[in-house]
Amino acid sequence: MPFLLLSTDSSPLVGSTPAGYGTLTVETSVDPLSSSVSSVRLSGYCGSPWRVIGYHVVVWVMAGIPLLLFRWKPLWRVRLRLQPCSLARAETLVIEIRDKEDSSWQLYTVQVQTEAISKDSLELPPQTQAEDGRSQAAVGTLPEGTWKDTAQLHRAEEAQRMLRYYLFRGQRYVWIETQQAFCRVSLLDHGRTCDDLHCSSTGLSLQDQTVRKTIYGPNVISVPVKSYPQLLVDEALNPYYGFQAFSIGLWLADYYYWYALCIFLISVVSICVSIYKTRKQSQTLRDMVQLSVQVCVCRPGGEEEWVDSSELVPGDCLVLPQEGGLMPCDAALVAGECVVNESSLTGESVPVLKTVLPEGPVPYFPETHQRHTLFCGTLILQARASVGPHVLAVVTQTGFCTAKGALVSSILHPRPISFKFYKHSVKFVAALSVLALLGTIYSIFILHRNQVPVDEIVIRALDLVTVAVPPALPAAMTVCTLYAQSRLRSQGIFCIHPMRINLGGKLRLVCFDKTGTLTEDGLDVMGVVPLKGQEFLPLVPEPRRLPMGPLLRALATCHTLSRLRDTPVGDPMDLKMVESTGWVRRPSRSAPSEGAACGVWAGRGGLHRPAPQLPLQPYRRSPGSWWWRGRGGSARGPASRAP
DSSP states (O other): OOEEEEETTSOSSBTOOOSSSOOTTOOOTTOTTTTTEEEEEEEEEEEOHHHHHHHHHHHHHTTTHHHHHHHHOHHHHHHHHEEEEOTTTOSEEEEEEEETTOOOEEEEEEEOEEEEOOTGGGOOOGGGBOTTSOEEOOOSSOOOSTTSOOOEEOSSOGGGGEEEEEEETTEEEEEETTTTEEEEGGGTTTTOBHHHHHHGGGOOOHHHHHHHHHHHOOSOOOOOOOOHHHHHHHHHTSHHHHHHHHHHHHHHHTTOHHHHHHHHHHHHHHHHHHHHHHHHHHHHHHHHHOOOOEEEEEETTTEEEEEEGGGOOTTOEEEEOTTOEEOSSEEEEEESEEEEEOHHHHSOOSOEEEOOOOOSSOBOOTTTTGGGEEOTTOEEEEEEOSSSSSEEEEEEEOGGGSHHHHHHHHHHSOOOOOOHHHHHHHHHHHHHHHHHHHHHHHHHHHHHHTTOOHHHHHHHHHHHHHHHSOTTHHHHHHHHHHHHHHHHHHTTOOOSOGGGGGGGGGOOOOOOOSTTTTTOOSOOOOOBOOEETTEEOOOBSOGGGSOSSHHHHHHHHSSOOEEETTEEESOHHHHHHHHHHTOEEEOOOSOGGGTTTTOEEEETTEEEOOOTTSOEEEEEEETTEEEEEETTEEEEEEEOOOO
16 A cells, blocks of 8 residues: 655655645644654545445345444545555545654544636736746745745636635645645745735736635635534443443343433433533634635735625735724734734733744745744724835735644543553553453353353353443443532633543642743832942832933833833733833824924933934834944934843
């Protein structure tokens, strides 16, 4: 059977070995598999008429029992119905993932889907036409080599107008014909520079937007919510409940009516409660991540259009409203400044100032350019235009490829954790099964020697199995877990995976973060230690009592605070530092030529502003330092080292 073995340090393409793209295991923060996956195997299968006929014959002959086995072992069903083939012809893919800390493989089956590319969508601008007569569905910058292409679509051949892709954990992987491999759509723009993003500030045409939407898919983070019948089937077809149903039937045959009835009622209650809790949690998560807003995008020629956020694709240029709002995607800020609350992603409620992405041939990476990237799900508190009338941001990622999508994906598909507790439990059940088998053999031998009827021998032998391996254990554990979950919820503690509550009893050591992180907001100033010559002076508990001088002015002006509706926002250390001085910032009413860029700071020493004869403009700014360049040369203001 042909398959491809890839690891984290190998090719980024699923199905090939060239360098330059990303696979399921590329080490990026937006990939939920990057931190836990050791290797991935991808196998292709296609239809076979004879295998399908044999599959149906086996199912009918065995009265549908194989369907239950195939539900637990989907790979058996795939191998019985389909035949191995190359990835280029595959209709079904088997994805095998191995965790770094566990040598076992996790199996997943996905269907390869196709989507037609309309004829009009292939009529791309002349500059995107390749030399071989094909048109390239451009995503991001124009191709500069074999690693810049995304999908070669023949205009003359009808078969080449179909886009092949599959969905895995919310992310889309498209087939690259020239490389004979699948590639995650979030990496199709890999290698794009900051200059490329600034050039995209003119926006996409409707034609380019249609092509990109076909490739990238809609900008939605969809959380699947199964219906009650589906959840009932998933829960009831658990192997443990199957063994429990067999045990109840055996007890009824042996006239254990009351015990069988009690186990049946406990199982029904546990299944119903588990189904209700699972569906409720799925609905809650779906409501939390669901976001649909109207956004304004730029079109070539200076036009603007209002579209739904689900229509956004990488390359669109957003016009951000000055009053702010929720970000529906990841975007790079190319014009203006924004004050953003990223508490939904980082947990820090401190507003963050986002500035314009610097121009240059430097490759763009969200991790490197965090100060210039607006992440999906964050709240823009205020947007201010600097050059031009609008605040502009170019979309870089959509859907599950965004930072919010990666967070949701990690919740929906948590990393498997290998605990000795689970391993010991499996070994314990296996040991009980061995004892039950030995006891069954011994019972059959003794009962047969005593000439006991055959039906009685069967009941007594199987009854021993139900005693050695208690069938009521799963139901009892489910009820106890749900009760523990309800007690935690009453204290404001929510658990995404209730079955892991039992592991709390195995904890021996708990490590806490530094004091005050969880119990207090912000910081407090203990005092300031002035310096005189080469010696430190005594601690001054209240900085506002310092004499007017460079130290007090530095504390009041050396920071990166911004104003949000007449309220200073920024780093908590800067806020407390300025607050301790007793100084306040007042917006300058002067003309720009009179130093309005600095504003006016008021304190006991009066108002402080740059000299009016030197119109200043920002030259370089970093956290805690300011550099200014005027007409008469360069001047440096108070500075402190950034943390």
